[in-house]
Amino acid sequence: MNRSYLPACPHPKPLRIVSIETSVPTEIMPWLIFVRIRTEDGHEGVGETAYGPGAVTSLIHDWMSERLLGADALAIECHWRFFYERFANFGVRGAELRAISAIDLALWDIMGQVCDQPVYRLLGGPVREAVPVYNSCGNPTYGLRTDGKIGWPGYGSYGEPGPLQDSYNFFHNPVELVTELKEAGYNAMKTWCFDEAAHRDGGMTISNEFLAKAVRPLEKIREAHGDSFEIMIDGHGFFMLPAALRIAEALKPFKPLWLEDVLKMDNIRTLADFRRQCGMPVSASEMLLSRADYLDTLIHQAADYIMVDPTWVGGISESARLAHIAQGFNIPCTMHDCTGPLTVFAGVHVNASVAGCCFQETVRAHIHTFYKDLIDEFLPIADGHIALPTRPGLGVKLNPDLFTDRFDYRKTELPRA
Numbered sequence: 001m002n003r004s005y006l007p008a009c010p011h012p013k014p015l016r017i018v019s020i021e022t023s024v025p026t027e028i029m030p031w032l033i034f035v036r037i038r039t040e041d042g043h044e045g046v047g048e049t050a051y052g053p054g055a056v057t058s059l060i061h062d063w064m065s066e067r068l069l070g071a072d073a074l075a076i077e078c079h080w081r082f083f084y085e086r087f088a089n090f091g092v093r094g095a096e097l098r099a100i101s102a103i104d105l106a107l108w109d110i111m112g113q114v115c116d117q118p119v120y121r122l123l124g125g126p127v128r129e130a131v132p133v134y135n136s137c138g139n140p141t142y143g144l145r146t147d148g149k150i151g152w153p154g155y156g157s158y159g160e161p162g163p164l165q166d167s168y169n170f171f172h173n174p175v176e177l178v179t180e181l182k183e184a185g186y187n188a189m190k191t192w193c194f195d196e197a198a199h200r201d202g203g204m205t206i207s208n209e210f211l212a213k214a215v216r217p218l219e220k221i222r223e224a225h226g227d228s229f230e231i232m233i234d235g236h237g238f239f240m241l242p243a244a245l246r247i248a249e250a251l252k253p254f255k256p257l258w259l260e261d262v263l264k265m266d267n268i269r270t271l272a273d274f275r276r277q278c279g280m281p282v283s284a285s286e287m288l289l290s291r292a293d294y295l296d297t298l299i300h301q302a303a304d305y306i307m308v309d310p311t312w313v314g315g316i317s318e319s320a321r322l323a324h325i326a327q328g329f330n331i332p333c334t335m336h337d338c339t340g341p342l343t344v345f346a347g348v349h350v351n352a353s354v355a356g357c358c359f360q361e362t363v364r365a366h367i368h369t370f371y372k373d374l375i376d377e378f379l380p381i382a383d384g385h386i387a388l389p390t391r392p393g394l395g396v397k398l399n400p401d402l403f404t405d406r407f408d409y410r411k412t413e414l415p416r417a
Contacts, residue, residue, distance in 0.1 A: 104315025
């Protein structure tokens with residue numbers, strides 16, 4: 001095993017990793033990948049990422065385990081740099097960076113347990129007493145699949161009538177939805193009004209007739225609630241510049257906090273042009289993935305907010321770095337989640353410890369339904385905030401039943417002497 005990048009351990013004995021487990025919860029969210037790392041003294045750290053579960057699982061067990069097994073679990077930055085630099089030789093974005101993310105979360109979880117502190121204290125300590133949140137208007141089946149098929153991100157259904165059917169109720173009962181969210185402790189929500197037009201016309205055009213229909217729920221919300229509730233708009237990256245500009249013009253009367261992914265995040269200069277022309281705050285999102293993309297966005301003044309997904313961009317380590325970099329440009333950072341529960345916890349720790357962070361995305365339809373099958377901790381929302389975790393490490397444990405042959409489970413362990 002290559003140990004050339006391992007530093008001299010400051011303790012008499014390193015905290016050796018003895019096993020790495022992965023599980024894909026095929027009966028719940030078959031595009032999630034959970035990771036559990038165990039050390040020889042019995043500590044367990046957990047992590048997650050999403051999409052491409054087969055590719056990520058193979059990277060972890062067939063390659064990354066060669067370095068990690070027998071290595072010091074507390075050498076987090078050393079492992080991060082090693083993997084990033086090796087994967088960068090053939091393109092670090094994608095499955096490679098997601099695999100790094102899941103491992104990074106698990107190692108930070110172990111570090112917190114060893115130090116008997118929540119992760120945010122090890123990142124510099126709290127800069128706020130609670131983390132501001134908003135609700136993304138999904139529904140209980142948004143991302144949930146019981147057939148084992150992964151599906152396609154950005155193509156969630158509009159749902160159906162019933163409890164927690166936020167995407168359905170946005171279009172059919174928008175005033176009542178906002179009233180309910182306020183009563184549940186939310187001060188802001190994110191919604192997607194224009195996906196139907198993109199699916200129909202390919203995102204190149206959008207008619208004024210459809211725009212009038214799409215923004216009608218926003219009109220009703222502002223008529224009933226005024227400006228007392230913040231609204232963010234997500235375009236899911238479906239539109240080209242002319243359609244995006246027409247969408248922005250239609251949204252101006254409703255004063256959204258930001259416009260997110262109205263354009264695909266694959267041409268930063270076009271995004272900068274869109275920001276200049278639309279005259280409204282723009283969020284450049286989790287689709288950016290790498291620090292090179294985020295730096296390009298910041299340098300070209302293409303965004304008013306940047307959004308980071310801790311389980312896609314390189315874990316807690318890289319998320320905190322990106323948030324600090326954005327702060328240097330006086331651009332606030334928000335944390336993404338529309339995937340799994342550990343992504344929320346990781347984002348909360350970064351939000352708690354970096355002054356330039358301003359929001360944690362949550363999906364209440366997930367929190368109140370299948371999250372209970374995955375984790376042992378509930379995520380209470382009050383007064384538009386989530387409390388800081390108090391337990392050591394990430395502050396949450398995965399259901400141990402996930403790491404069984406019931407799911408797509410795999411384990412690699414250090415050979416016994």
